[in-house]
Amino acid sequence: MSASCPVCNLTLPLPQIQSHVNSHFDYEDEIDPQIANDHYLALQLASEPSSSSSSTLNETPFHNPLVKIIPFHQNDTVASLLRSQTKSPFYRVGNNGLIHLLKTCLDSKSKPLESNTSLLSSYTDHYQSTKEDKGWGCGWRNIQMQCSHLLSRDNDFKRVLFGGSNFVPDIPSLQRWLELAWKSGFDVSGGLHFDNKVYGCKKWIGTTECAALLRSFGVRARVVDFAPKESRSMYLSVPGSVGAPKRRGYGPMDRYVVKKGESGKEKSGCSSSRIGKGAVLMDWVWNYFSDNRLNVSSGVHLTNKGPLYFQHEGHSRTIVGIQRRLQGTTFTPQYNLLILDPADFTRGIEKALVDKRGWEGYLKRGAHTLTCPEYQILYVDNGIAVGEELEQLKTIDAHFVEF
Template sequence: MSSMLVCDICTQEVPSEDDMKSHLLLAHMEENSCCPFCTVVGLTYDELTYHINTAHSDSLELEPWNNDEEQPQEFQKAAPSSPEYIDRSPAAVGSKQHIEHILPEQISPVSLEKNSTKQNNLVECIQIDDTTESLNSSPVASNTEYLPLPVTPLDSDVCNASFDSDSLRESGCQASASAQHTDFDVDTVMECPFCCETTISIEELEFHVKMEHADLVDTPTKETSRQRFECPICSLVCPNCRILQEHVNLHLEENVRNEASADGFSKDSILARQLQAEEDKHRREEEAQKEKLEFQKLQRKFGLDNSGGFRQQSMQNLERAVVRGRLQPMEFHLQKAQMMESIATGVDDGRTTTSGVLEALRHYYSNAAPEVSRVWLCSPVDHFSNSAGDKGWGCGFRNCQMLLSSILKSSSYRNSLQGCRYIPCIPKLQSMIENAWREGFDPQGASHFNGKLQGTKAWIGACEIYCMLTSLHIKCQILDFHKPSSSSGTHPLLFDWVLNYYSFDVCHSPGKVVCSSKPAIYLQHQGHSRTIVGIEERKNKSYCLLIFDPGHPPEIVQRLTRHNLDNSALKILRKHFSSLKHKQYQIVAVEGALSPEEKAVRLQKSKVFRAERIP
């Protein structure tokens, strides 16, 4: 009967040493093993060997053989000079089989390096107790005391081969009856597999492991083993301390990289914030500069840039005309003297005034204009055009002069205008508006102009006209047509209001031409102002406003004073529905004279200006 070898780990029987090596390599080296004495699982072969030697040293003695068989003899390894051989010498050991796990006596530098990379793997040597007869009959060891075996790379990791006693007994091998354990003197340095501390003997190594690493050599269960190697950072359970250490080192390296990247990110963030702050500052400066330029443009547009007023602009235009040859020096001095006289007296010089337009219109409508069924005209009024001294900003003042000329020619207002017998010039009108502000009219408007108009080119509107007329005891009102009253964007309600205004006291007057006693109406819209002097009703029931525009030069307006007017000459006066398409219009209409008490009431109401809104 051939001898069989038994695996110490799984007790599987194999017929030869080569089969045993293959079995150990395939079944126990490449896969995780489990302890045959306890429930520990998931260990490599080296870890299992160390675990059995430390945790189950008392259980290494096997059960006695059956009574009908001889007790096997124990072979003890003797250390030859060459580490390439494993020698087995017989020794008597009583009636039980003993398996001892010992360390080699001498370790070569090559094996030391291998031990450092494989955590000091232990070499297990098995002593076999058998009879002398079986030894003598063995073909391998019949004439020698030792059983030398060549050590292959596989043998360097695992060299524990189990010899079956039955096989030896059947081959007739006889061994000595006595067996003994041979103590080995270890003169090499032993290294702890846990902390790499070195010792000079096995006893010191065992004592060190039991004292310093007792928690690692205790027999753990499957659950406690996993909990013991739990990562303190991410709670990952590792199979052993070595893998846990490598895992924690990865965490530490990652933290270092994160700190470095965070430091770089912090610097980048600071730089980005600095660049953003500089960009915001530059943008704010550009916006402030742009806003400043826009404000300066508005100041120049509305005459609030302190570039001079009517007098300065008149002088500049006269000098420019002389330089360009359009004006002789003698004429220059003459016009300059007239201008200075007009400013000094406060009376307009009349150089841009055109009179007699309404008389010519009355004659025209009476004898011609067959397309007109009826026309309503205001009280007599003069036309005032812009001059070189107020061109671009003086339309409000020129319309104010037209309105005053209409009021002064009416006997109903002579008592109210005791201090204004003549048409004032533009600087005088500016002074009259400033006086109204000083009386307390329209404080908000006064603050807008800083309480000053003289010496500026500031534009004026309906509020300033209202304040000046009210301060002169003239009863008037402001009406605000704040939005179009038709779907086409026109203002038919404005036309209806003007018609009612001029036809209120002459509704039963016969004739085609109706001359009302009402003064002209001041008309204001965005960027310009004009004066309404009448309204005509056509035979197709449409209406057309008659408007004086200060932008028309005196030469063109004087054509309307001729008695032989034609229909084409009235184009500069007629404004149909489609001609008034601004979004908003305001008008100032004179209603009569004011008593001192009524003036005081209107003064209080002007603290907060409220116009009548239509619609």
Template sequence: METDETHDPIRDSAMAENNDEQEPMACPFCGWQATDGEYAMLLHMESLHPEGEDSPFVVKDDDATDRSKADEDLPYAECPVEGCGELLPFDTMDYHIELHAAEAGADLDGEAGQSPSRDPHTGGSSSSGPSRAHRDAERQRRAESSQAKAISAWKRLLRMPESSSASSSSHSKHHHRKDGKSPAATSDPVRGKRLGKSQLGKFAHEDRMPDWLVSLLQNGRQVESEGVVPVIAQLLEQCSSTKYAYICHPRVHHISKLKKEGGFCGYRNIQMMTSYVNAVKFQGYQNLQRKIPSIFQIQDFIESAWDAGINTQGRLETGGIKGTRKYIGTPEALAMFRLLDIPCDAQGFKNRELGKSEMLLMEYVENYFQTGVEDPTQRIRLTSLPPLYFQHAGHSMTIIGFEKLRSGAKNLIVFDPMFHDATNIIKLIGRKFEYTFPDMALKSYRRGSKYLRRYREFEVLSLRPPASGFPPV
């Protein structure tokens, strides 16, 4: 009898709850199976995979050999959501799964945003059964339940601990690449040395990506949505928890990854930045041939920039990126834009004090968007500014706005290339609409303290305005 080797971790975990005899627990780090229950697994984890300075996964700066070995065994896992395939640190997996659940929740929520048809004879709704308010409440309950179940199942699967200041502190000990102009760059002890998996991803030492992935990227290119920025602006306008918000130029595209492509987020964010450059004919757009470059074209641009002497330490640190799946970051984006004569600057925020880097980042982003506001009395302040390329350890996004809530909390509004726009968001492009639960629809685009607090270091790349200012909408 043949055995199906394809597993859905969330489904399998849920099924296990209903069985008297559960399958042995597997160690997420080494695959060892605990046949004697949870205590045996906890003992194994404490003995062989302890947290702290003696962990085999913490890079030791003073020993290159130990650093290389530890780098090979970093505790990463593949996202279990079908078609995602993103490789993530364990301490970020719970939030990542939560955002996937938010995508599904937005679809459920969106159904409630459609106005019911009117009965021409009675003037009332033609639908029968429960009241609209009751149906809306039920849809919200279903959406929230779907999110909670997905998150709970994943946490059970990996027995993940809650985020803590200790784990954040340990994470900050890994070294991350810096742009040459970043204030924090000069203190990076591994600058100019070959980097490993903690900086370049699982395929840090790959010479060539597999043929199936080459074919996927050549044929599929990217998932691209134009017109989502105005939809988000309307959702913010209808969101009662929003005190005020800023939004970038409306013609910025949301570009997200293809199924199973893996970690090309840096490339996707460069593509989003170039969508603005092409839309407004910003300086250097001719060098893009008025098209959004493919991943392979971006690799060629970056390699050509290194050949031209721009940010050449990137080649030393990566060993070259052409034809590979190695992560790229702010230095590579900066090199490409400078090669193409697209004026830009990079800014780094690094502080060991808890919350300090996040505070500096939020201040910078809000000040940036304030420069493009014509009417500061408006609650939702539309601007013609370009988006910002945003980087933290292991991931990058495109900042398209900033939000302050009535509670005083602040959010970045982002396009995250890991996630697609929900179907019901796409349906709203080009329309005026009323949405029943805008808070839920915005969850996929908000990044606040819950997400940012685990990091101590951020980088932002911005396009430099011409003397005449950025082109109007």
């Protein structure tokens, strides 16, 4: 027996209808009718026989790029994933979110005569690691932070991400979406490093995997490499896989993970001799949040920019802003990154920001802390790719910035 959902009119088996209806009310915002329609269309396409799918696909003006790029023999997989994906639990900070609390805290420390400027991303939720993913899940948590921002941004992202579900999925669901992205031709070489399987596994992932997952929905995810000049050839050695090393084939994250017991390497994998590289990365992050504007007034500014997925050895975090102080007669800039770490507890961050005490220890990181030999950053451009551009997104290349 089956029944129709009273919210979106989707027909589902009777045992599934209650949980489906409840899912419409798991989040505060009312579901967009267009989102419900796109979700319905995706499911309808997946349930149609392959003989009729081709003409339907060409004649129907679908808004979800994922539906267009999934091979027809995988339609059942898409439909199953759309039905089974689960919303990730997380701690919601206040009514206006964590970024608003951070802005309030920064505003309270600003002094009229100081040349201090803070630039913040727009809305982003913090997703903390739990005991289930401690030690390996930071990459997935940063994907969740990135998606929380995208889903708050505009209806285009809501429409395409995760079949129009309008929520951030949990790690197992994200793992299945990544496997589907690989099977659909996104970062094929990267997928081979994982044998095209991450579901149910405690495997490290990084910016490349985040890019593949987001690009499979038409999201214009871009990767930037920060490394010495001699590292450039290593990034270009494996087409379609940004982080894959030239001589070793352990996977895209291999160059960012320090193996225990390796000779000749520090435990942290970082070198204090490369401290000067911090200025290069800080300048790039400042230009990103300031939109390359030369003159930005003092104070705290909420930008329209999204957060940055920030990868380095053994860990990844999310950059949600940057501070700049102009010092001395030469007005030399001193920077601090504002970073959310999946390893921190959200309640602890919230309390520190509300109390306006101890929050710097959670969020602020100066240039002197950027001592790792290489970094990667992922950011998202506006708009949704379709057609030929979507095909081009299957190959993940990176912009190289030399230290």
